[in-house]
Amino acid sequence: MTPGEPLIRWDWIGSHIGEIAFRVGEHLELTVIAIVVGLVIAGGLTFVGLRVPRLYPPISWFSGTLYTIPSLALFSVLVPYTGLTLLTAEIGLVSYTLLILIRNIAAGIHSVPVEVRDAARGMGYTPRQILVRIELPLALGVIFAGIRVATITTIGLVTVTALIGQGGLGYFILLGIQLFFSTPLIIGALGSVALAVVADGALVLIQRTLTPWTRVR
């Protein structure tokens, strides 16, 4: 940084409020798309894995392998095929949610007590009704734990997608590095952290509303 320059120039922030809000919006959008698409794919894969237990290990292995690929490397591999697009960003982001979401959906459904499932079957629930009315609601707590981790991870990762021109708070981090200017760098980093904290809190609230039975005595 330039000597003598303050770490944060408040006037810069003041004059860029509109753009900061816009980037926060982009950041959220990228995150929400990744989590929603991730949930759909993870839900489908887990469903297959629970129906055909033989397939669960390869599904788990596949999602685990995706998770280990460094994000920068993944994006540079994808760009020649899908370009500097939202699709490229989301392929990467969704890939990283799968491991956590698949494991938590499976763990949530496995956590349903045997006697609850037995009672449901014995009273005439169809397998589909057991899944929708018994297993999924009871798995919600564990699934939400997964969604929270996936969301925080994704919010962090979205900063990287600025490299392929997808905006978000990572834009400010890149700007700070290019201009040798600490204010946007700090805005980008702190903004991303703050967003993660707020999103996590919001998810806790949603979970509590959806699972009222966990709040009684």
Added chain:
Amino acid sequence: MPRCHAGAMAERRGATVELREVTRRYGDTVAVDHLSLTIPAGRICVLIGPSGCGKTTSLRMVNRLIEPTSGEILIDGQNILKEDPTQLRRRIGYVIQQVGLFPHQTIGENVATVPKLLGWPEQRIRARVDELLSLIGFDPARMRDRYPSQLSGGERQRVGVARALAAEPPLMLMDEPFGAVDPIVRERLQNEFLQLHNTLAITVIFVTHDIDEAIKLGDRVAIMRSGKLVQYAPPGELLARPADDFVAQFVGSDRGLKRLSLLTVGGVELDPADPSRLDGAPVLKPSTTLRDALAAMLSSEAQVGVVKDGDRYLGVLTLSTIGKMLRSGTDG
């Protein structure tokens, strides 16, 4: 299904259940071996035996949670193996030891399970839920919206029974329903269940490993061993005339004493002695069991009991009368 009023319930009849040569194999092991058993409508049939004797497997074949390898099961003459299992289960009550209430549903929603599956109108479901909660001694307004985690073990088990009864099934399957609660609560639940059964008169198949529970609740007791039926008889006969050494051992060497709990003071011949000389003797009612009478007499100085129906003096019960009752059972 007819709308159920408290008055109409007593008239409702249970279903007759018949198992014909029912066998269930797991690979080379035979869990249930050519089991044939008829349970008359409205009676409680207790399946009992040591662990692994096939009692739970037999029970679970009746609502097809387990499919028989061979044999036939008939409910009111209809072969249930030709029915859709899901539809079948909706008209059979099912209660298990761990209850299996749905933790994410309120007590009211839990009880409404089968009526909802059957598509009853909302109004009728609500009325039925309140009726059942009252039946098991709950205040519907206070309990309806609670969650299972807010209930004690005994309360949960009651809700489990109410849930099983919700759609007025003619048959109820109970797998060690009172096995997980403490002895005091268990006895209360058993008594409540007997009372409930008197009102409903539905057929019950009840699995237990507790011989005292079997004797207390069963109209008939089926003793099983290694997948086979060893003896199927009313409890009194089981105690008086065990079919073989296994049954004798299973019902216990105190089976004579156990029999006394099935007989009442009103059912024996009394000695018309003059009661004025019997100060200090315990006063017994005709409805007192011989077991309780014996206990009261042994702990008093007089060693006899004065039997009174209200204020009316009926006679004197002596130890030798009780002894005679015991011996008469074992001889014949």
